[in-house]
Amino acid sequence: MESKKQVAGKTFDGWMSEFPILTDIVSTKAVFWTNPHYKPFEHAVPSLSEADIADAEARLKRFAPYIAEAFPETKEVGGIIESPLVPIPQMQEELERQFGGAIPGRMLLKCDSHLPVSGSIKARGGIYEVLAHAEELAMQHGMLSVHNDYTVLHSDRFRQFFSNYSIVVGSTGNLGLSIGIISAKLGFSVTVHMSADAQQWKKDLLRSKGVSVVEHATDYSKAVEEGRKQAEADPTCYFIDDENSKRLFLGYAVAAFRLKGQLERLEIPVDQDHPLFVYLPCGVGGGPGGIAFSLKQIYKEHVHCFFSEPTHSPSMLLGLLTGLHDQVSVQDFGIDNKTSADGLAVGRPSRFVGKIIEPLLSGTFTVDDETLYTLLYTLSKKENIELEPSALAGMPGPYRLLHSNAGVSYLKEHGLIDKLGNSTHMVWATGGSMVPEPIMSEYMAKGSGSNG
Numbered sequence: 001m002e003s004k005k006q007v008a009g010k011t012f013d014g015w016m017s018e019f020p021i022l023t024d025i026v027s028t029k030a031v032f033w034t035n036p037h038y039k040p041f042e043h044a045v046p047s048l049s050e051a052d053i054a055d056a057e058a059r060l061k062r063f064a065p066y067i068a069e070a071f072p073e074t075k076e077v078g079g080i081i082e083s084p085l086v087p088i089p090q091m092q093e094e095l096e097r098q099f100g101g102a103i104p105g106r107m108l109l110k111c112d113s114h115l116p117v118s119g120s121i122k123a124r125g126g127i128y129e130v131l132a133h134a135e136e137l138a139m140q141h142g143m144l145s146v147h148n149d150y151t152v153l154h155s156d157r158f159r160q161f162f163s164n165y166s167i168v169v170g171s172t173g174n175l176g177l178s179i180g181i182i183s184a185k186l187g188f189s190v191t192v193h194m195s196a197d198a199q200q201w202k203k204d205l206l207r208s209k210g211v212s213v214v215e216h217a218t219d220y221s222k223a224v225e226e227g228r229k230q231a232e233a234d235p236t237c238y239f240i241d242d243e244n245s246k247r248l249f250l251g252y253a254v255a256a257f258r259l260k261g262q263l264e265r266l267e268i269p270v271d272q273d274h275p276l277f278v279y280l281p282c283g284v285g286g287g288p289g290g291i292a293f294s295l296k297q298i299y300k301e302h303v304h305c306f307f308s309e310p311t312h313s314p315s316m317l318l319g320l321l322t323g324l325h326d327q328v329s330v331q332d333f334g335i336d337n338k339t340s341a342d343g344l345a346v347g348r349p350s351r352f353v354g355k356i357i358e359p360l361l362s363g364t365f366t367v368d369d370e371t372l373y374t375l376l377y378t379l380s381k382k383e384n385i386e387l388e389p390s391a392l393a394g395m396p397g398p399y400r401l402l403h404s405n406a407g408v409s410y411l412k413e414h415g416l417i418d419k420l421g422n423s424t425h426m427v428w429a430t431g432g433s434m435v436p437e438p439i440m441s442e443y444m445a446k447g448s449g450s451n452g
């Protein structure tokens with residue numbers, strides 16, 4: 001490491017002495033960081049409110065009859081795109097064995113990997129933003145009102161109308177998949193700018209649905225920039241800005257409202273005596289940020305949210321730690337942003353999200369690729385659930401919280417040690433159900449290899 005190099009006017013050595021954990025972060029060692037800006041909920045004043053989330057939920061309800069028609073696989077659930085919440089006791093036992101430490105409480109998996117339509121967490125934010133845009137356009141042209149039956153959108157008349165408009169997005173893969181599928185279904189002309197990390201099968205699938213895919217040899221931030229440029233040149237073109245979008249954020253945020261009902265149905269309390277720990281894989285931040293934000297609205301100080309990032313792409317961690325947010329990239333600190341967790345291969349975090357979650361997030365930890373593959377294999381063997389590598393990032397969370405010095409300090413500081421037996425650890429599984437079989441076999445082979 002060149003100690004003379006500067007980031008935001010300060011030398012590496014200067015940064016390291018201010019934040020000693022940086023030494024491990026730049027060496028791509030797995031770290032567990034607790035957030036010094038975390039505040040009791042009543043003192044954290046986010047710029048969005050519960051009413052904003054309720055508005056998003058109401059919009060999704062208006063669209064539900066359309067979704068049920070356009071995507072028959074959602075008919076049974078009335079066109080509401082939601083995922084299962086399942087206990088994973090065998091995995092919990094196996095994690096205790098593999099890591100060599102107890103995990104008291106109950107472990108649950110939130111299977112956004114199995115969300116209908118696009119098989120990842122992006123089926124929340126991505127689809128929501130396209131629907132909000134379509135609704136706005138149709139209303140502006142007097143073709144739709146909130147009192148209509150939205151199944152009218154599933155018609156040649158509307159597809160013809162939307163074909164005059166285009167949608168553009170930059171993505172590492174899954175956001176493009178979500179936006180591409182819903183936009184093409186509505187009739188929009190849609191272009192996805194893919195970063196070099198994007199999986200070939202995701203590009204192929206999109207092209208098969210008539211989506212234009214532009215491939216970039218560079219990383220995610222550059223793909224977004226190219227998308228933004230394309231959209232600026234054309235007034236009928238709508239750019240979905242993964243780094244700054246309030247609509248994406250709110251689409252993700254609806255998750256917690258629905259989760260509340262799921263926990264109640266499982267008779268799992270979340271209160272003073274029953275803490276909830278949630279572990280969310282983080283890329284640019286919108287998905288995990290929106291979900292953490294809404295979980296805090298509902299459960300306040302009884303929910304503790306942790307983000308997880310690849311050891312080679314700790315962008316949100318660097319943004320929060322240094323307070324520089326989008327003014328710093330992992331490359332600035334000599335980290336390569338190369339990871340098999342393609343959904344998380346983001347070198348520069350969202351400032352918009354970083355600012356909102358700064359007082360709400362309990363901490364962030366990092367995970368190496370080999371661990372992701374091992375956990376992918378283990379989860380498949382123990383619970384018969386298959387995920388993509390990114391989606392395993394939250395899985396080591398309970399162990400890391402319970403068995404790291406920083407984690408134990410957090411638990412003590414918040415009076416949680418005596419409550420661990422009554423706690424719930426929720427791991428957010430963010431993608432995987434659409435991975436083609438041959439690719440899943442490759443993942444499994446990698447995971448079993450390192451499993452011995």
Ligand SMILES: *Cc1c(COP(=O)(O)O)cnc(C)c1O
Binds near residue numbers: 288
């Ligand atoms: C996009 C994505 C995430 C993270 O969401 P961000 O909004 O980028 O933080 C996590 N897991 C998977 C599989 C993803 O595709």
